[in-house]
Amino acid sequence: MEILNYAFMQRALLAAVLVGITAPAVGIYLVQRRQALMGDGIGHVAMTGVGLGFLLSTSPVWMATAVAVVGSVLMELIRWYGRTRGDIALAMLFYGGMAGGVMLINLAPGGSNANLSSYLFGSLSTVSQGDVLAICVLAALVVLVTLGLRRQLFAVSQDEEFARVTGLPVRALNLLTAITAAVTVTVAMRVVGLLLVSALMVVPVAAAQQLSRSFAATFAIAVTIGVGVTLGGTVTSYYQDVPPGATIVLLTIAVFIALTALATPLARRRARAVAAATGGEAGATDCVLPEAAAGAGTAPQPAPEKVPDSRTPAPR
Amino acid sequence: MKAIRPENPADPVISLRGVTAELGSRPVLRGIDLTVHRGEVVALLGANGSGKSTAVRTVIGQVPVSGGEIEIFGTPRRRFRDWARVGYVPQRTTAAGGVPATVTEVVSSGRLSRARFGVLRKADREAVHRALAHVGMTDRAKDSVNALSGGQHQRVLIARALASEPELLIMDEPMAGVDLASQEVLAATLREQVAAGASVLLVLHELGPLEPLIDRAVVLRDGCVVHDGPPPAAVGQHALPGHDHVHPHTADAEPVRTGLLS
Ligand SMILES: Nc1ncnc2c1ncn2[C@@H]1O[C@H](COP(=O)(O)OP(=O)(O)OP(=O)(O)O)[C@@H](O)[C@H]1O
Ligand SMILES: [Mg+2]
Numbered sequence A: 001m002e003i004l005n006y007a008f009m010q011r012a013l014l015a016a017v018l019v020g021i022t023a024p025a026v027g028i029y030l031v032q033r034r035q036a037l038m039g040d041g042i043g044h045v046a047m048t049g050v051g052l053g054f055l056l057s058t059s060p061v062w063m064a065t066a067v068a069v070v071g072s073v074l075m076e077l078i079r080w081y082g083r084t085r086g087d088i089a090l091a092m093l094f095y096g097g098m099a100g101g102v103m104l105i106n107l108a109p110g111g112s113n114a115n116l117s118s119y120l121f122g123s124l125s126t127v128s129q130g131d132v133l134a135i136c137v138l139a140a141l142v143v144l145v146t147l148g149l150r151r152q153l154f155a156v157s158q159d160e161e162f163a164r165v166t167g168l169p170v171r172a173l174n175l176l177t178a179i180t181a182a183v184t185v186t187v188a189m190r191v192v193g194l195l196l197v198s199a200l201m202v203v204p205v206a207a208a209q210q211l212s213r214s215f216a217a218t219f220a221i222a223v224t225i226g227v228g229v230t231l232g233g234t235v236t237s238y239y240q241d242v243p244p245g246a247t248i249v250l251l252t253i254a255v256f257i258a259l260t261a262l263a264t265p266l267a268r269r270r271a272r273a274v275a276a277a278t279g280g281e282a283g284a285t286d287c288v289l290p291e292a293a294a295g296a297g298t299a300p301q302p303a304p305e306k307v308p309d310s311r312t313p314a315p316r
Numbered sequence B: 001m002k003a004i005r006p007e008n009p010a011d012p013v014i015s016l017r018g019v020t021a022e023l024g025s026r027p028v029l030r031g032i033d034l035t036v037h038r039g040e041v042v043a044l045l046g047a048n049g050s051g052k053s054t055a056v057r058t059v060i061g062q063v064p065v066s067g068g069e070i071e072i073f074g075t076p077r078r079r080f081r082d083w084a085r086v087g088y089v090p091q092r093t094t095a096a097g098g099v100p101a102t103v104t105e106v107v108s109s110g111r112l113s114r115a116r117f118g119v120l121r122k123a124d125r126e127a128v129h130r131a132l133a134h135v136g137m138t139d140r141a142k143d144s145v146n147a148l149s150g151g152q153h154q155r156v157l158i159a160r161a162l163a164s165e166p167e168l169l170i171m172d173e174p175m176a177g178v179d180l181a182s183q184e185v186l187a188a189t190l191r192e193q194v195a196a197g198a199s200v201l202l203v204l205h206e207l208g209p210l211e212p213l214i215d216r217a218v219v220l221r222d223g224c225v226v227h228d229g230p231p232p233a234a235v236g237q238h239a240l241p242g243h244d245h246v247h248p249h250t251a252d253a254e255p256v257r258t259g260l261l262s
Helices: A007-032 A038-055 A062-081 A086-107 A115-121 A127-147 A150-158 A158-166 A171-193 A197-209 A213-239 A243-278 B052-059 B104-116 B122-134 B150-162 B182-197 B207-212
Strands: B014-023 B026-036 B042-048 B067-072 B086-089 B169-174 B199-201 B216-221 B224-229
Touching: A007 A127, A007 A150, A007 A171, A007 A197, A007 A213, A007 A243, A007 B086, A038 A062, A038 A086, A038 A115, A038 A171, A038 A197, A062 A086, A062 A127, A062 A171, A086 A115, A115 A171, A127 A150, A127 A171, A150 A158, A150 A171, A150 B104, A158 A171, A158 B086, A158 B104, A171 A197, A171 A213, A171 A243, A197 A213, A197 A243, A197 B216, A213 A243, B014 B042, B014 B052, B026 B052, B026 B067, B026 B199, B026 B224, B042 B052, B052 B067, B052 B169, B052 B199, B086 B150, B104 B150, B122 B150, B150 B169, B150 B182, B182 B199, B182 B207
Parallel strands: B042 B199, B042 B216, B086 B169, B169 B199
Antiparallel strands: B014 B026, B014 B067, B216 B224
């Protein structure tokens, strides 16, 4: 593969894999708590960080991380305390962050919105050695949190009120989710860009849902899709000379559409398999009148709600 | 079901004294007293919007109180950490979140309070299975909760509360949308729990098959306790929205217009 001979492509592909893993891994919790667009908000806020990085001539990646973390914590605090008009406060944060980024980058010496563009939409050739190091460290943190605390994060994202009664530190876990999402946004920034990050957090999860019934399977499928589309998109972007972020996102949406089209026949097949497995008596899917089924001479039994124990699955 | 630290068995499991709470700067609880003794089954009744859920949510710390005292197992709520002893069924119409999850996955989250660092061992998985069997959902264990009916969602929520094998069950309208046959099943489950020494605080609109289990009823109206004593007879009829309530046990048998309170 000649593509691997270029150092910048090696870096880009490594970054792409890490983004493919982390974005859906965090995104699944955001989707679960019905805050699918939180990643988008953080992406906007992170623009101010990029601008600050240029202005102070420090690494835009680390600066964006710092500002995104602050922004995500602010969003979480607004969610707790700002019951009234929380959406307005969030909107101000989003657009303030975006405007701040554009303003700061114009104030930076020699800066122009052209510099910003590679952060907004992603770019392969500009992923530097330092970026890759930062991305590796941050991605490791994200994986540690999203996998290591999956049961706790699942419980809090599924039902916050109930999670409180299991003694979980709900606020700390919410903050951790927000911070992890912020970190993921900056991990993904160089490859897909700040404006498209959220798509990679949400769409693979939505696509995975078409196939799965369990959270664990959704997680695994979403990460698989994430890695597939980031790698595929990066390679396509190299050979066709098209922007990587847009390629990856369009590819993800294509996967979503394909899986959605596949899901219906698959579900039907599964339902048939279940019907065949549970019994095998003729016409299991048809309605049978109780008179026809009742044996002669036996008193009518109240319909048992429970299935006989023999049919219960063995403990996993 | 054993006490983890020595405590006075005469202590009530739940004790609210003069609790007030505001939601959106509007007083919702205006000084309520509520006690659940060990082994007791207490029903919390009242019209829509009378503050039942809010009262329950102050106990678990979901709603901040502005006055009064709350104790759980004799410990002030702020210092109470032993949440594995409490099972909670929130008022919900669904157990589903934004991502598919199996019945087992949802019920397992109820076991987290007993699992160290979120690691579920064999004993934990068995407890989850028992909880599912209690509500008759064993055969749906591997199905997605998104594919359940309303009453089945309710059963999953109850199983989740039972998974930690709690000594105290707090249930907010656990029978909403559950058919009569399943209510009987759940009543039997509850009877077992009580026989094993559990205490129960239940928010209900109709006593239904649970009636024989209930030791005491507390009726809220507009954020105040208007009755605390034996369960009102035939509350099921009276709980219908828009009906005039006459509680035979209150001295001033004043009609409660449920329709005007929400
Ligand atoms: N988040 C909120 N913000 C402001 N007011 C609220 C909020 N939640 C509830 N309330 C108000 O508090 C009052 C009590 O509500 P609560 O949920 O405790 O009633 P309830 O007795 O449980 O009613 P239901 O039978 O309908 O469940 C209601 O009048 C309601 O309007
Ligand atoms: Mg309620």
